[in-house]
Amino acid sequence: MPSTSPPASPFWDPRVHADRRPALLARGRIIAALRAWFAAADFVEVETGALQVSPGNETHLHAFATRLAAPDGASSPLYLRTSPEFACKKLLAAGERRIVEFAKVFRNRERGALHHPEFTLLEWYRAGEPYDALIADCAALLALAAQAAGVRELTFRGRAADPFAEPQRLTVAEAFARFAGIDLMATLDHGRPDREALARAAGSAGVRVGDDDRWADIFSRVLVERVEGNLGIGRPAILDQYPTVLAALARPGPDPRVAERFELYVCGVELANGFGELTDPAEQRARLEREMAEKERIYGERYPIDEDFLAALAAMPQACGIALGLDRLVMLATGAGRIDQVLWNPLA
Numbered sequence: 001m002p003s004t005s006p007p008a009s010p011f012w013d014p015r016v017h018a019d020r021r022p023a024l025l026a027r028g029r030i031i032a033a034l035r036a037w038f039a040a041a042d043f044v045e046v047e048t049g050a051l052q053v054s055p056g057n058e059t060h061l062h063a064f065a066t067r068l069a070a071p072d073g074a075s076s077p078l079y080l081r082t083s084p085e086f087a088c089k090k091l092l093a094a095g096e097r098r099i100v101e102f103a104k105v106f107r108n109r110e111r112g113a114l115h116h117p118e119f120t121l122l123e124w125y126r127a128g129e130p131y132d133a134l135i136a137d138c139a140a141l142l143a144l145a146a147q148a149a150g151v152r153e154l155t156f157r158g159r160a161a162d163p164f165a166e167p168q169r170l171t172v173a174e175a176f177a178r179f180a181g182i183d184l185m186a187t188l189d190h191g192r193p194d195r196e197a198l199a200r201a202a203g204s205a206g207v208r209v210g211d212d213d214r215w216a217d218i219f220s221r222v223l224v225e226r227v228e229g230n231l232g233i234g235r236p237a238i239l240d241q242y243p244t245v246l247a248a249l250a251r252p253g254p255d256p257r258v259a260e261r262f263e264l265y266v267c268g269v270e271l272a273n274g275f276g277e278l279t280d281p282a283e284q285r286a287r288l289e290r291e292m293a294e295k296e297r298i299y300g301e302r303y304p305i306d307e308d309f310l311a312a313l314a315a316m317p318q319a320c321g322i323a324l325g326l327d328r329l330v331m332l333a334t335g336a337g338r339i340d341q342v343l344w345n346p347l348a
Helices: 014-040 085-094 132-149 172-180 195-204 215-230 281-299 307-313 326-334
Strands: 065-069 075-080 098-106 118-127 154-156 159-161 168-171 237-240 261-266 269-276 319-325
Touching: 014 098, 014 132, 014 326, 085 098, 085 118, 085 307, 085 319, 118 132, 118 326, 132 154, 132 261, 132 269, 132 319, 132 326, 154 326, 168 172, 172 215, 172 237, 195 215, 269 326, 281 307, 319 326
Parallel strands: 168 237
Antiparallel strands: 065 075, 098 118, 118 319, 154 159, 237 261, 261 269, 269 319
């Protein structure tokens, strides 16, 4: 008879809980320290709704859908948010200047060592302040989390980084050249992606390219296979100046081929995604429509656009904003190998 492994004990088993409890208590200390830091920096903590008319409009993010039933029996679609971004930007349009949210968010089709269907995003915004302020915030919060957890380094699966060291800062183009030998900017013709040029470069770097892969698909594969694992080793890293074609909700930089968008990496783990925020509603609509057209092409579905968000965007001041994976930060500060280990109530 083939042998079978015994089923894993549930998280509420007292012995399992005893093993998990130190990391969970560290999570509480980290959250308390972060809250105190934001309060001292004059941020207002907000609570936006988890149910939204649009869950967000990124091609590869998948939402949980439901329906709102009215007393008369009529119903309309709603979604659990994949991010609090649209709601937070409406509050900036309303006049808030510095806001922060510890937001429960929900993403379908995501489960693994670093992914859980329900997780916490720490998202904050600074109106009228430069994009570089977010990078300084990230450095301060990494050190704060380490202090709260009582550790001198952040770790993940044999990799370590000094949370008290100044982050390394390099552009996406520099990272592609250094770790993949690819001249990324040569594949952007006046900002327009040249799929064939990137496919040739990726193939030369040993990265598999499918016949139906678009420029963005190839970019993502190079990033994952050649670049990400080298970032944030020894000290945190800021990967800056994403191509504008991947700008999402970020505004273009002084070089229009790249956007004011960066990601924070620690121990090879993507920890945060920051923007100098786009405030042009027409450009934002066009980007969201392109994302949904691509989603429909790949997955056969699309999500509605939040018209109220686009209306608010026209009244929103210049701002910068960032979303940081709180659970991943706790993982790094406690040495956990899986996100389930730092959640009080993980899904079975």
